[in-house]
Amino acid sequence: MAHADTTHAPPAHPPAHEEETTTGINHRKLLMWVFLGSDCLFFGSLIATYMVYRGQSIVGPYPRDIIDVPITTVSTFVLLMSSFAMVMGVAAARNGNQKRLIQWLWLTIVLGSIFIGFQVYEFNLFRVEGLRYETNLFSSTFFTLTGFHGAHVTLGIFWLICLAIVAARNPAGRPSHLDVDIAGLYWHFVDIVWIVIFTLLYLIGGFDGPPEAGHAAVQGWNWVTGLIS
Amino acid sequence: MSTNPGQEAAMAHDEHAAHEEHAAHEDAGISRFFFGHVPEGVHGGLKQYGLLAIFLAIITLIEFLIIVPEGLQGSGVVIAPLVILSVIKFFCVVAFFMHLKFEHELLWQIFVAGLALGLVVALSLVLLFGVFRPTPRAFSEPRQVPFEHHVEDHHEAVARPLPDELPPPADPADLAPAAPAGATAAGASPGQTLFVGTAACASCHTIQGVAQGVLGPPLDGIASAAANRISGYSAEEYIRESIVEPDAYTAGTADGLSQDYQQGLMSATMAGIVLSDEDVEALVEYLLQLR
Numbered sequence: 001m002a003h004a005d006t007t008h009a010p011p012a013h014p015p016a017h018e019e020e021t022t023t024g025i026n027h028r029k030l031l032m033w034v035f036l037g038s039d040c041l042f043f044g045s046l047i048a049t050y051m052v053y054r055g056q057s058i059v060g061p062y063p064r065d066i067i068d069v070p071i072t073t074v075s076t077f078v079l080l081m082s083s084f085a086m087v088m089g090v091a092a093a094r095n096g097n098q099k100r101l102i103q104w105l106w107l108t109i110v111l112g113s114i115f116i117g118f119q120v121y122e123f124n125l126f127r128v129e130g131l132r133y134e135t136n137l138f139s140s141t142f143f144t145l146t147g148f149h150g151a152h153v154t155l156g157i158f159w160l161i162c163l164a165i166v167a168a169r170n171p172a173g174r175p176s177h178l179d180v181d182i183a184g185l186y187w188h189f190v191d192i193v194w195i196v197i198f199t200l201l202y203l204i205g206g207f208d209g210p211p212e213a214g215h216a217a218v219q220g221w222n223w224v225t226g227l228i229s
Numbered sequence: 230m231s232t233n234p235g236q237e238a239a240m241a242h243d244e245h246a247a248h249e250e251h252a253a254h255e256d257a258g259i260s261r262f263f264f265g266h267v268p269e270g271v272h273g274g275l276k277q278y279g280l281l282a283i284f285l286a287i288i289t290l291i292e293f294l295i296i297v298p299e300g301l302q303g304s305g306v307v308i309a310p311l312v313i314l315s316v317i318k319f320f321c322v323v324a325f326f327m328h329l330k331f332e333h334e335l336l337w338q339i340f341v342a343g344l345a346l347g348l349v350v351a352l353s354l355v356l357l358f359g360v361f362r363p364t365p366r367a368f369s370e371p372r373q374v375p376f377e378h379h380v381e382d383h384h385e386a387v388a389r390p391l392p393d394e395l396p397p398p399a400d401p402a403d404l405a406p407a408a409p410a411g412a413t414a415a416g417a418s419p420g421q422t423l424f425v426g427t428a429a430c431a432s433c434h435t436i437q438g439v440a441q442g443v444l445g446p447p448l449d450g451i452a453s454a455a456a457n458r459i460s461g462y463s464a465e466e467y468i469r470e471s472i473v474e475p476d477a478y479t480a481g482t483a484d485g486l487s488q489d490y491q492q493g494l495m496s497a498t499m500a501g502i503v504l505s506d507e508d509v510e511a512l513v514e515y516l517l518q519l520r
Contacts (some may be wrong), residue, residue, distance in 0.1 A: 025333050033336045037343020044347025048354035058444060058494060064303070073293045077286060084282035087326045091274055188327045192319050199315040203296050207303030210491065 032182045036189045039152075043193050046148060047200060050141040055208045057136035066129055067206035068122070075118035076198045079153075082111030083191040086184045093180035098167055101180065105164040108187065112157045119150045138208070142201065149197060152190045159183050168227075281325050289312050305482055420515020423508055430512070433498065438518065444498075446480045446490050452517045458484060468516050472509055475499070 022026055089104030120174045123143070163183055166175050261267060262277045292314050301307050303351030324330040329337055417425075421439065425431040435447040455464035455471075460476055462470070470477050475496050481489030504512075 023333070023335055025335060030336070030339075031337050034343075036337050037346075040340075040343040040347035041350060042347075045354070048351035051351070052358040058491060069293070069296065073289065080289060081282065081284050083322060083326050084278055087273075087278045088275065091272060092280070094272060107452045185327055187324055191326075192322050195315050195318045195322070199292070199311050203311050204303075204308055205290055207296075215289055226406050 018210070026178060028178065029185075032039065032185050036185065039193075041209060043145075043149070043196075046141075046145040047196065048143050050205075052056055053137040053141050054205055055210075057138040058210060059136050060210070061065040061126075061129055061131045061135070063142075063185075063201075063206050066126055066131055067126075067202060069206050070134055071118065071185070072198065072202050075115050076194065078111050079115045079191055079194050082115065083188050085111060086187045090177075092179050092186045093175070093177045095104075102164055102167045105160055105167065109157055109160050109164065112153055112160070116150060116153055116157070117144065119153075123147075125185050145155050145201070146197060148152065149190070149193055152193070156183070156187050156190055159186065183188075263325070272328070272331070273325065277325070282319060285318055285321060288318050418511070418515050418518075420511040420513070423504075423512055424515060428504060428508060428512060429499075429502055433495070444490075445495060446486055448516060448519060450519060451519045455486065455516075465513060465517060467508060468513050470512070472504070472512060 009181050019029075029107035035200065085107040089101055089108060092098075092104055094191050126139070133139060133143050160183060163180060166179075235439050259277060259280065273494050292311055292374055295307050295310060296302050323340070326415045329340065345405075346517075423430075424436070425440055431442055433442035433445040435443070435449070437449050451468065452464050455462075455467040458467050458480065469476075479490050480486055
């Protein structure tokens with residue numbers, strides 16, 4: 001990619017990014033991918049914790065009382081579209097089109113903020129309905145997982161705002177294509193984590209009740225253990 | 230045109246190079262972008278990314294529609310299609326939005342390694358605590374010592390037999406006298422000792438100054454309340470039945486309590502605990518004092 005960068009960078013591209021590396025991959029980009037690989041482990045553990053305690057809350061509210069799948073489908077769509085805006089921003093940065101870059105960045109920021117708005121609304125609704133962090137196993141694992149995801153999105157929004165401001169102040173080649181590209185990787189990663197969360201916590205786990213109602217899960221596991229033994 | 234094969238090849242090569250150079254400033258075609266080999270430096274544009282965004286939105290819509298019928302909500306049937314659809318979404322975003330398809334293979338390896346490790350950790354945790362759960366529970370439940378707040382002599386309350394000193398849980402005769410040794414506070418009745426000790430009542434029930442459980446109904450004033458719960462039952466009969474056969478009657482808001490308590494929960498959590506007749510009588514005697 002370092003090669004592609006040198007070929008297609010805008011004229012005012014700072015030479016600092018043209019460094020040679022032993023792998024041929026820019027160090028910052030490599031670092032971001034290593035970080036994303038490790039973040040898979042982070043979210044993997046949180047998701048596993050949710051799945052381990054799934055359907056074991058012995059006091060309500062249970063997911064089926066409180067999870068709103070239609071609203072979250074809308075917020076999932078919004079986050080997906082923000083990924084589209086982001087990738088268009090990266091494309092604009094690659095083509096050196098600073099004006100388009102700024103527009104796409106702001107669209108991404110707005111869509112990301114709408115997603116966070118949905119999450120704030122959801123968390124607050126849960127609190128009002130009596131589902132606090134310490135209420136039951138469901139609430140603790142749910143808020144930990146989705147809260148950390150929301151924190152990732154929020155950090156991404158701040159990052160993109162910084163890029164948009166830098167781009168607006170420096171029309172000539174700043175931020176570089178690589179700067180935008182790396183922020184985009186982070187943003188898309190947050191999107192794919194949400195794809196997993198949406199499926200497991202909302203579409204599959206959103207109808208869980210107290211332990212005896214989680215029977216489908218128990219049956220599933222019995223089936224798995226039956227296969228193993 | 231009469232050119233020799235060598236020249237032709239050279240020209241083809243030049244043309245190819247020129248084409249690549251040209252393509253670098255355009256976008257790749259749609260089918261080549263998604264399925265074919267894309268030379269380095271060629272990228273997608275509005276056409277490709279827009280198409281992918283629509284595709285991903287449609288998958289999200291299908292996922293939603295799958296769980297719209299009430300019969301399918303929470304059913305095991307939908308798990309496989311939902312997981313497959315989200316895996317497709319996941320890898321579309323990784324391959325095209327994160328353009329990993331067009332990157333150095335080392336980046337693929339790094340990401341897939343992290344992803345695989347995360348999956349293995351998640352699967353191991355779920356297997357350990359999901360599938361093999363019954364074994365540790367059966368061992369630990371008879372040995373559990375309820376946590377107590379607000380105990381004045383903290384050290385005395387915390388002192389309790391080491392696991393080695395505990396008799397095997399399977400023998401009910403040995404169970405009862407085991408806990409009192411350390412857990413007894415001075416002046417406590419045998420019933421109270423059982424309550425906070427081996428009978429483990431205190432892990433779910435609240436009695437002011439004695440226990441702070443939250444899962445079962447509070448037992449302050451139970452002696453007075455018990456006399457009125459079921460008509461024809463004396464307080465003593467009601468309390469005894471509630472211990473021996475917890476599911477016969479489950480107290481709730483109808484009895485003036487703040488919430489309904491879950492049917493079957495007590496018999497499930499008490500499954501590993503065996504009480505002798507004397508234990509039950511001691512507990513009944515103790516609870517009858519709570520007026």
